[in-house]
Amino acid sequence: MEHKKNILVLVPDGTGIKNYLYTRLFKGEGIKRGLLHSFDKETLTEISKHFPAEYQQQIPKYKESFREKFLRELIHRARLIHNAKISSNPTILKFWGKRPKSLKLKVFYAAVIFTARFYTNYKAILRLESRYDKALRKNPFYGECRSLLEQHRPDILFCTHQRALSAPGIFMAARDLGIRTVTVIYSWDNLPKARLALRADQYLLWSDHMFAEMQLFYPEIDSEKLVVTGTPQFEFYEHEKHLIPKDEFYAKYDLDPKKRILCFSGDDVRTSPYDPQYLNDIAQEILDGPYKDEFQILFRRCPVDVSGRFQAVVKRFPELIKEAPPIWNFNSKVWTTIYPASEDIDLLVSTAFYADVVVNVGSTMAFDFGMFGKPCIFINYDVPEASSWSVNTVYQYQHFRSMPNSSAVLWLSNKNEVNSLLKKVLLGEKTTINDWFQEVVKDPNQASEKIRKLLL
Structure with missing residues (x-):
């Protein structure tokens, strides 16, 4: 009997449905399709017309700790500053775009902006990301994700876009279990915006131009992990x-x-x-x-x-x-x-x-x-x-x-x-x-x- 490759497709929200679940990517033989999602029954019914999953799994509820949120926003701010500098393009800072309304959030983001001034060195940003990884592992969400992945034991965890808040913890659990992780870069403008939330074994890129951007903005990622495949959305x-x-x-x-x-x-x-x-x-x-x-x-x-x-x-x-x-x-x-x-x-x-x-x-x-x-x-x-x-x-x-x-x-x-x-x-x-x-x-x-x- 032919072995089917067990591919668990992570669709954190509606962003990746059209470009990946509606296309011919996962159609045909040789694949055992799993869906890791956060959708209601109505959405699942619509998706099933195009992506007949053999099994489905709801993403556990993720409650971000204060430490995780602060580190995540600090990394984002520090990377935007770094990206603007190395590309000589100050408009990149426009993508910070925080407009807090409550006093609590105003104080929070003021603290993030102030602290980011001390992390202009790229090695310092990488150390921040290491601290963020440790914080993610302490969140109960990580353990829940690890358990569900142990249950389904996919050969590959495939993410339809790299920006989702819940994705880093899920991908971290998969990597710790030795599961091959693959993510797409969802859009042509994502990389300068410093919203590569997760780390994977392979990154699927639109073009050689995006390949060069990955090397510019994320030099710590081995080029062997970068694969130019194009995007299915224009098919x-x-x-x-x-x-x-x-x-x-x-x-x-x-x-x-x-x-x-x-x-x-x-x-x-x-x-x-x-x-x-x-x-x-x-x-x-x-x-x-x-x-x-x-x-x-x-x-x-x-x-x-x-x-x-x-x-x-x-x-x-x-x-x-x-x-x-x-x-x-x-x-x-x-x-x-x-x-x-x-x-x-x-x-x-x-x-x-x-x-x-x-x-x-x-x-x-x-x-x-x-x-x-x-x-x-x-x-x-x-x-x-x-x-x-x-x-x-x-x-x-x-x-x-x-x-x-x-x-x-x-x-x-x-x-x-x-x-x-x-x-x-x-x-x-x-x-x-x-x-x-x-x-x-x-x-x-x-x-x-x-x-x-x-x-x-």
Whole structure:
């Protein structure tokens, strides 16, 4: 009888469901699938349609001690300072982003910021991490994780993203038991942000660019543990089964089949607070310009942005702006239940296929549309209301240094340029998005096969 590789997939929250459980990565023979999770029954029912696990295990409740929290935040702060220094990029410090409201938390984070000043040496940061490891082992959570891993004895523990609060203790228990541990780096911008919460036997990376970032920001990790596999999240675009029929798509979202589609993709409130104003600017420029009978706007908000901040703009332009809300399960009080339904994959793929151009503030949607050779317009001007936020800061973030040249996207540097850019779209002007994509994501259609081969 063929031995099946027992792979326990750690999915700490909804973040990794789409990119790993909905893909073909764990489908087929040769795998005994386990799921280590923190989901409710409804979520498990949805997941089981795509990831038929032979066994499931709830993650034990993790209560972080004061010492663990202080060390974790101190390490994060110290690493951000270090990363900003070695990359000569002060915008990295923007990712500290703590806005405590209570007096208790204000005092706590003030103490973290003060203490971090004494840990500017990288060896000192590594000593902090050693102390953090010792603190994790003293938490009862570590023992509970060790017990459940001894019970299931997986050959491999695979984590769908490296940032989760509970993941370090689980991975530590696995390593102590001699279980092979593998983690992906979830997103292209994660490493400069100093949110590599766990340590593993192998790290699966998007590209050679990410490999270089790992060596820069985490030089203590042996390069033999770094494997460039790509990410499965772009594989959906190669399958026609994810395309909604055109008539159905246009009818469902009240689109005019005679007009071209400009997709405006919003970001979350914190990342891009003036998106509603940008949407308003673009809509008004189209209405006042020569292409009002050529284009319509399909608006896709950020899945976790349920603020309603765009509604006034959408109501102002009912004939021009149509909405295609993300199809996500959302419970703002329970982060683990925030995840995309599989139908959202079809919606996103179809949007990128039928639209002619996407507009946003520095979003990875540029890559989604790039899968079909569609151009992306990056908004590159500040609205008058902006005081403590600027697009200039956004495009200085470390992950944008991966852009080979500025022609990877089109740039909207003033709202008055909307129609001139639409003319370029109509004329079929090409961008070099594929060059950027290859820098960030190596072999986007082969990641599942590469990862599967590595695991088996």
